[in-house]
Amino acid sequence: MALFGALFLALLAGAQAELPGCKIRITSTALELVKQEGLRFLEQELETITIPDLRGREGHFYYNISEVKVMELQLTSSELHFQPEQELMLQINNGSLGLRFRRQLLYWFFYDGGYINASAEGVSIHTALQLSRDPTGRIKVSNVSCQASVSRMHAAFGGTFKKVYEFLSMFITSGMRFLLNQQICPVLYHAGTVLLNSLLDTVPVRSAVDELVGIDYSLLKDPVASASSLDMEFRGAFFPLADGNWSLRNQAVEPQLPEEERMVYVAFSEFFFDSAMESYFRAGALKLSLVGAKVPHDLDMLLRATYFGNIVLLSPAEIDSPLKLELRVTAPPRCTIKPSGTTISVTASVTIALVPPDQPEVKLSSMTMDVRLSAKMALRGKVLRTQLDLRRFRIYSNQSALESLALIPLQAPLKTMLQIGVMPMLNERTWRGVQIPLPEGIDFVREVVTNHVGFLTIGADLHFAKGLREVIEKNRPANTRDPRAPSAPPPSMAAV
Numbered sequence: 001m002a003l004f005g006a007l008f009l010a011l012l013a014g015a016q017a018e019l020p021g022c023k024i025r026i027t028s029t030a031l032e033l034v035k036q037e038g039l040r041f042l043e044q045e046l047e048t049i050t051i052p053d054l055r056g057r058e059g060h061f062y063y064n065i066s067e068v069k070v071m072e073l074q075l076t077s078s079e080l081h082f083q084p085e086q087e088l089m090l091q092i093n094n095g096s097l098g099l100r101f102r103r104q105l106l107y108w109f110f111y112d113g114g115y116i117n118a119s120a121e122g123v124s125i126h127t128a129l130q131l132s133r134d135p136t137g138r139i140k141v142s143n144v145s146c147q148a149s150v151s152r153m154h155a156a157f158g159g160t161f162k163k164v165y166e167f168l169s170m171f172i173t174s175g176m177r178f179l180l181n182q183q184i185c186p187v188l189y190h191a192g193t194v195l196l197n198s199l200l201d202t203v204p205v206r207s208a209v210d211e212l213v214g215i216d217y218s219l220l221k222d223p224v225a226s227a228s229s230l231d232m233e234f235r236g237a238f239f240p241l242a243d244g245n246w247s248l249r250n251q252a253v254e255p256q257l258p259e260e261e262r263m264v265y266v267a268f269s270e271f272f273f274d275s276a277m278e279s280y281f282r283a284g285a286l287k288l289s290l291v292g293a294k295v296p297h298d299l300d301m302l303l304r305a306t307y308f309g310n311i312v313l314l315s316p317a318e319i320d321s322p323l324k325l326e327l328r329v330t331a332p333p334r335c336t337i338k339p340s341g342t343t344i345s346v347t348a349s350v351t352i353a354l355v356p357p358d359q360p361e362v363k364l365s366s367m368t369m370d371v372r373l374s375a376k377m378a379l380r381g382k383v384l385r386t387q388l389d390l391r392r393f394r395i396y397s398n399q400s401a402l403e404s405l406a407l408i409p410l411q412a413p414l415k416t417m418l419q420i421g422v423m424p425m426l427n428e429r430t431w432r433g434v435q436i437p438l439p440e441g442i443d444f445v446r447e448v449v450t451n452h453v454g455f456l457t458i459g460a461d462l463h464f465a466k467g468l469r470e471v472i473e474k475n476r477p478a479n480t481r482d483p484r485a486p487s488a489p490p491p492s493m494a495a496v
Contacts, residue, residue, distance in 0.1 A: 019250045020220055021236025021272040023257055023265075024437065027229045028082060030263035030462050035080040038090075041468040043073045045191050046097075049183045054175045064104040065176065071117075072098035086128040086145075087225045095123035097150070097180070118173070120180055122151030127188050129196075131230070137218025138205050139232065144192035148184035153177045198475045199468070202440035209434050212283040213276070214241050217437040228260055234437055236272045238279040246282065248275045253454025262459035264444065266379070266436060269455040270335045273375075276434075277344070278332035286329035286348075288422060291355060292322035296421065299325075299413050303352055306410060307364040314354070314362060321356040327369070327422070335375070339451050343391070346371040350395060350414070370394045371418070379458050381443040381465070385433035388426055390419050440475070441466035 051068040075095045083089045097120040105112045130143040153173035208214045220233045239246055252274070255267030280286055295303075300323050326349075333346045348369045354362040372392035378385045393415040438444075444460035 018220055018235065019252070019254050019269075019271070020233035021250060021252070021255075021269050021275065022217065022234040022436070023255050023267040024232045024234070025229050025257040025260070025265040026232075027260045027263060027265070028227075029261070031080045031082070033263065033462055033464070035078065035090075037464050037468045038080070039075055039078060041472070042188075042191065043075065044469060045187055045195075046070060046073050046184065049180070049187055051176065051179045051183060054179065056175070062106040066102045066104070067115075068099060068101040068176065070097055071100050074098075075123075082225045082227060082230055083128065084225050084227065087131040087223065087230065088129040090125070090127050090129075092123070092125040095125070096121045097123060099176075101176075116155060118153060118155035118176070120150045120153050120177065122149075123184075124149050124151070125184060125188070127185075127192075129192050131225075132222045133219040136205060137216075137220075137235070139200055139203065139219055139223060141192045141196050141200070144189045146185035146188050148181060148188070150177045150180050150184075153180075195472050195476060199439050199441075199472055202471070202475060203437045204435055205437075208241060209238070210432075212241060212285055213238050213279045214244070215239075215276075215434060216247075231257065232437075236268065236275075238272075238276040240279045240283040242283060248278055255455035255457070256452070257457065259457070259459060262448075263461045265457055265459050267455055267457045268377075268384075270337050273335035273342075273344075274332070277335070281329060281332040286333075288327045288425075290325045290421075292324075295323050295325050296413075296417055299417055302410065302413050303364075307352065318354055318356050318359075318362055321354045321359075321362075324351075324353045324355045324361060325417075326351040326353070330368075337451055337454055337456055339453065341451060342375040342377065342456065344373040344375055344388070346373065365397075367395050367397050369414075370396075377449050377456060377458070379436070379444050379447040379449075379460060380433070382436050382438040383433040384436055384458075386430040388423060388430060390415070390423055393418065439471070441468070441471040 047070045049070050054065040054068075056063055073095070074097075075092050077093045077095070079091045081089055099118040099120060100115060101118065102115050103113060125146070125148045127144060127146040127148075129141050130145075132140055132142040134140045134142075153176055155173055204215070204217055206214065206216045206218065216235045216237045216239060218235045220235060224231045237247055237250070248271070250269075250271045252269040252271035255269045257265050257267050259265060277286075303323060303325070328351070329346060329348045331347050333344050336343050336345070348371065350367045350369050352364045352366075354364065356362065370392070371390065371394075374389045374391045376387045376389075378387070393411065395411060395414060441464060443463045443465045444458075445463045447458050447460040450457050450459070
């Protein structure tokens with residue numbers, strides 16, 4: 001009985017689970033590019049390591065090693081790969097560090113000092129980044145596990161006390177190796193949990209698209225890693241800014257990501273586009289009113305001729321008044337995605353009236369307009385853009401079939417007005433597009449759009465428009481510039 005109850009609850013939870021409107025897959029093909037950019041950043045971070053002074057005494061000799069700085073880092077052998085449950089694993093083997101430090105030696109009344117170069121060899125670093133969804137729906141580096149070691153040190157001592165330094169070098173280099181081991185993992189932990197998270201903070205989660213509508217890219221669950229990819233599911237829903245709590249129920253087909261050849265894939269379901277159009281509908285943006293000189297001259301004359309019988313019955317002031325043409329979408333448009341293409345269906349009312357100055361407008365006719373638009377999606381940088389084209393157009397009367405027949409002469413001029421006067425305004429807005437959830441500094445290139453039943457996918461490669469260092473420095477929290485800040489893990493994470 002208990003087992004049956006558990007199964008029932010599991011099925012109920014699955015039935016109530018929210019479907020994603022947008023999915024993103026990062027494949028292992030992208031990791032080589034990410035590794036190159038990441039290693040450059042990591043080398044710069046490791047060069048900020050600050051090693052404490054090393055003081056000691058052997059017999060009558062007192063030594064002090066200070067001002068230790070990492071001058072050069074060479075990471076010759078490295079591998080970045082996905083690992084289930086660990087998410088992202090970085091392995092560095094047989095690296096080397098170039099060091100420079102100040103030496104001071106006191107033997108009775110004799111003193112020797114100066115600067116010297118040293119090298120740390122056999123540097124090994126194994127670190128794993130755990131990615132998760134935070135309470136706001138943002139992707140975060142939630143944990144960094146790390147093991148790091150330096151197998152050997154070498155210092156080229158010279159000067160008056162060269163022989164003494166060579167005798168003491170075993171104590172000095174072993175002490176420096178111990179301190180260096182303790183510094184690597186805290187720097188990596190800080191780089192992952194603080195600096196990389198500052199980069200992920202640039203991914204839009206719930207932001208405004210324009211003055212009317214916003215978009216919600218909250219993660220619905222933690223990212224899922226396999227041996228070859230990392231998949232993320234986003235809500236992918238628009239909403240009117242005036243009613244931020246409103247949301248459209250997702251009843252569309254769940255988008256799928258079957259491919260792994262390109263660096264990254266993005267999938268959008270019909271729900272993604274439906275929520276956008278319904279949000280603009282609720283915001284009152286899907287209407288257009290043309291009055292007087294804004295009505296094309298030829299259309300004005302045709303409309304007056306069509307409704308001449310109604311107009312001649314009016315007063316002279318009303319006959320000569322400006323003509324008004326109002327288009328108003330009466331229901332949220334709907335998107336249909338098929339392998340053959342993407343279409344958008346729109347139903348609107350068309351009202352024709354005269355607008356006498358300082359008097360109520362005189363309604364001449366009201367009709368219904370059905371429009372079918374074709375939509376082509378394109379991804380430029382990290383902005384999803386849409387190009388619309390008018391494919392089908394039909395008007396009919398709300399009053400009678402006879403009046404619908406009388407409207408036939410208006411089909412062609414109204415269609416021309418839409419193509420010339422309305423479609424450019426729509427495309428100006430849709431071509432501005434909406435940003436997809438990518439961090440700052442990373443763009444898509446060489447995009448290929450593929451339509452499926454109920455969703456479309458875009459395969460692309462990644463391009464770093466800005467260096468990782470540049471973006472992180474721009475967004476780095478002001479109070480976390482010290483890698484030894486409280487965010488660092490205990491030194492026991494570093495292998496000694």
